[in-house]
Amino acid sequence: MIDLNWSKKKVLVTGGASFIGSHLVEKLVALHADVVVADDLSSGKKEHLSRVESEITLRVGDLRDKCLADRCMKDTDVVFHLAASHGGRGYIATHPAECSSNMVLDGVVFDSAYRAGVKKVCFASSACVYPRSLQSKGRNIGASDARILLSENMADAFIEGKAFADEEYGWSKLMGETALKAYYKQYGMKGVSCRIFTAYGPRENESHAVVALIAKAFVEMDPYEVWGTGDQDRNFTFVEDTVEGIVRATEKIDDASPINIGTDQHITIKDLVQKIFEYTGFRPKETKFDATKPEGVFSRAADLTMCRKLLEWEPKVPIDIGLKKTIEWYYATKNKEDVRRHLDALLFER
Secondary structure, three states, X not given: OOOOOOOOOEEEEEOOOOHHHHHHHHHHHHOOOEEEEEEOOOOOOHHHHOOOHHHEEEEEOXXXXXXXXXXXXXXXXXXEEOOOOOOOHHHHHHOHHHHHOHHHHHHHHHHHHHHOOOOEEEEEEEXXXXXXXXXXXHHHOOOOOOOOOEOHHHOOOOOOXXXXXXXXXXXHHHHHHHHHHHHHHHHOOEEEEEEEOOEEOOOXXXXXXXXXXXXXXXXXXXXEEEEOOOOOEEOOEEHHHHHHHHHHHHHHOOEEEEEEEOOOOOXXXXXXXXXXXXXXXXXXXXXXXXXXXXXXXXXXXXXOHHHHHHHOOOOOOOHHHHHHHHHHHHHHHOOHHHHHHHHHHHOOOO
């Protein structure tokens, strides 16, 4: 295991101006790392880095450009690879080609990292790598523990029955994990794949469930629209926990294995909506459940056995606290008329 005393370590964060990426950059700066951010700003924003802009180097460009990737990797100790074409359920359901392009991006980043002698690569993977069949409603009917927890060994590109990822985005992430493992097997380049589960918090956009539902309350949508039946659930994980898990995984795991970064708490969309009504003070006369909109799998939450064992850690922020913080941020930073006017597009874009 490499020495990861972060002080003065040269660290590259790809996609570092994004929602999770910017929080990770702030964490690494606080740990006194020497941080370079590479981002094409297609969804990331410079203002996300405003708290640390004087303490980092920002390089704007598309890392599919091998020359740019090679320049960014020079003299780098550790790479956190978060850059990707991604979004919430509306985006990944309607932008399959963009999501597929992540495989090209990942290949360039891993190759440049290897050729530059980078000591370790942390790959931001996703819970979307898990087989959809494990997260379907039919599987769970009648079970006493109706909603299962997904463990790392349930998704594997080389084992029959364990490769059935969630849309093109999930397949691209599973292939990214496979490629990183290949660089470890062939060249010994150390790494870890962090399977991120349903992160939410300040700086997230309206294409993701939590902020989408907050936005609808913010503009006082009535009837209030919920995608799907509302019975589907997720393990909403506050971004501070997500970032802490990513850093700990990078410190502890070398062999490019995957690790779940998320909670083991199932929360239905219906229950989440009721919490949002309570904390915002808005309650519509009618709630409309729209089954024609993308809703994703029926149930998703993380098994934390390996997280607790290898990282000696698990997420700490309860949904009530994280949700209140996210609502406070959204209401303090958004303009109601702007959100109302553009909400239909925001729900499907990055």
